[in-house]
Amino acid sequence: MEYYETIIVGAGPAGSTCARKLAQAGRSVLMLDKATLPRLKPCAGWVTGEVWRDLEVTPGEYPHSLLKLSTRLYIAPFPFALMPWPTRWANYSIRRIEFDQWLVERSGVAVRQHQVNHIDYQNDTYIIDGQLACTYLIGAGGTGCPVRRQFFPRQRPPEDQIVALEKEFYYPDRDGIARYFLFDRGLAGYSWYVPKADGYLNLGLGGFNRYFQSSSLSIHDHFQAFLQDLMGRRLLSPEVADQLRPSGYSYYLASGQGPVKQDRCWLIGDSAGLATLDFGEGISPAIKSGLLAAGEVLGNTVYTRGAIFNRSLRPGWQWLRGLVPRYSGGSGQRREDQPEPLARPNFH
Ligand SMILES: Cc1cc2nc3c(=O)[nH]c(=O)nc-3n(C[C@H](O)[C@H](O)[C@H](O)COP(=O)(O)OP(=O)(O)OC[C@H]3O[C@@H](n4cnc5c(N)ncnc54)[C@H](O)[C@@H]3O)c2cc1C
Numbered sequence: 001m002e003y004y005e006t007i008i009v010g011a012g013p014a015g016s017t018c019a020r021k022l023a024q025a026g027r028s029v030l031m032l033d034k035a036t037l038p039r040l041k042p043c044a045g046w047v048t049g050e051v052w053r054d055l056e057v058t059p060g061e062y063p064h065s066l067l068k069l070s071t072r073l074y075i076a077p078f079p080f081a082l083m084p085w086p087t088r089w090a091n092y093s094i095r096r097i098e099f100d101q102w103l104v105e106r107s108g109v110a111v112r113q114h115q116v117n118h119i120d121y122q123n124d125t126y127i128i129d130g131q132l133a134c135t136y137l138i139g140a141g142g143t144g145c146p147v148r149r150q151f152f153p154r155q156r157p158p159e160d161q162i163v164a165l166e167k168e169f170y171y172p173d174r175d176g177i178a179r180y181f182l183f184d185r186g187l188a189g190y191s192w193y194v195p196k197a198d199g200y201l202n203l204g205l206g207g208f209n210r211y212f213q214s215s216s217l218s219i220h221d222h223f224q225a226f227l228q229d230l231m232g233r234r235l236l237s238p239e240v241a242d243q244l245r246p247s248g249y250s251y252y253l254a255s256g257q258g259p260v261k262q263d264r265c266w267l268i269g270d271s272a273g274l275a276t277l278d279f280g281e282g283i284s285p286a287i288k289s290g291l292l293a294a295g296e297v298l299g300n301t302v303y304t305r306g307a308i309f310n311r312s313l314r315p316g317w318q319w320l321r322g323l324v325p326r327y328s329g330g331s332g333q334r335r336e337d338q339p340e341p342l343a344r345p346n347f348h
Contacts, residue, residue, distance in 0.1 A: 069093055086317040139268065165220070174200075
């Protein structure tokens with residue numbers, strides 16, 4: 001049996017940030033990830049100045065291309081941009097395939113390709129799939145994290161579940177302005193048009209799962225309508241729109257419920273459900289929680305849900321969230337008189 005003081009399940013932003021801090025303190029640590037790195041992660045790749053601060057780098061020191069975003073915010077039913085982006089920090093776009101790999105490399109910690117299936121806890125030791133042992137265990141495996149499933153069995157509140165569709169592609173004709181469209185066609189969420197450096201573009205749409213369950217429009221209907229709108233605004237060509245096949249993913253907002261620690265085990269990032277309540281921003285909370293959990297292992301910080309901010313909007317702008325359309329989400333059943341949804345996305 002191989003032993004490490006700490007094993008981190010998941011090498012996303014949460015896991016690799018935690019790993020780096022432990023390695024800097026000279027601790028023995030291993031990351032496990034089911035994917036072969038570098039891996040794709042459905043994500044708009046919008047990061048704030050706070051992310052760079054927490055990572056202790058300036059945007060100029062980031063070794064890959066990034067774009068400082070000029071942003072526009074649209075609130076339905078108004079067809080024009082109402083105001084600049086009312087978040088607390090400057091905004092940037094990164095490509096997750098580069099960003100996550102960079103975080104792994106700078107951590108200086110090895111990542112082993114291993115899908116974690118079963119974990120035992122005996123005599124103060126965690127044993128992973130009968131092969132690997134550790135004293136401290138960090139669950140950083142995203143929404144479907146096996147550490148959460150096994151040691152934090154409490155159900156996550158369904159009203160906090162977000163589902164999203166996203167596509168990133170090379171589109172040199174894109175312009176350099178990021179656009180966010182809130183509540184379009186009654187969507188309890190928003191769609192985005194986020195330009196990336198080097199001619200890439202990320203399009204996507206996310207909203208409350210309960211909204212989609214009770215709405216006459218499925219998430220795919222909304223995505224198609226969004227593409228139509230972009231074509232109408234001459235932001236996307238019909239040939240490219242026709243080819244787009246988005247990926248689906250689901251995650252949870254920071255409801256403030258449920259423990260993030262048990263015995264010598266912590267949940268960080270999406271496995272804990274930490275994305276901000278207003279814009280579903282998850283990268284920054286993942287990084288912060290990774291740092292705090294590492295601090296707990298090292299015995300010099302306290303990690304609680306309350307220590308992670310749960311709002312992206314500046315104070316004074318919280319009324320925006322109050323505009324989220326109401327939806328009857330109690331049963332999760334579609335009403336009989338509503339059309340069938342388009343093909344269901346494959347949410348991981
Ligand atoms: C469509 C979409 C758009 C988004 N846009 C933004 C945005 O613009 N800005 C923002 O801040 N946030 C955004 N988010 C949220 C953000 O992507 C997440 O909050 C963030 O990736 C969480 O990081 P993490 O490290 O917790 O998890 P992840 O990045 O999901 O990493 C988890 C890792 O765990 C691994 N893993 C999973 N299961 C196992 C297993 N059994 N064994 C081993 N390894 C496993 C996975 O392979 C993965 O590498 C978006 C989310 C979605 C779905």
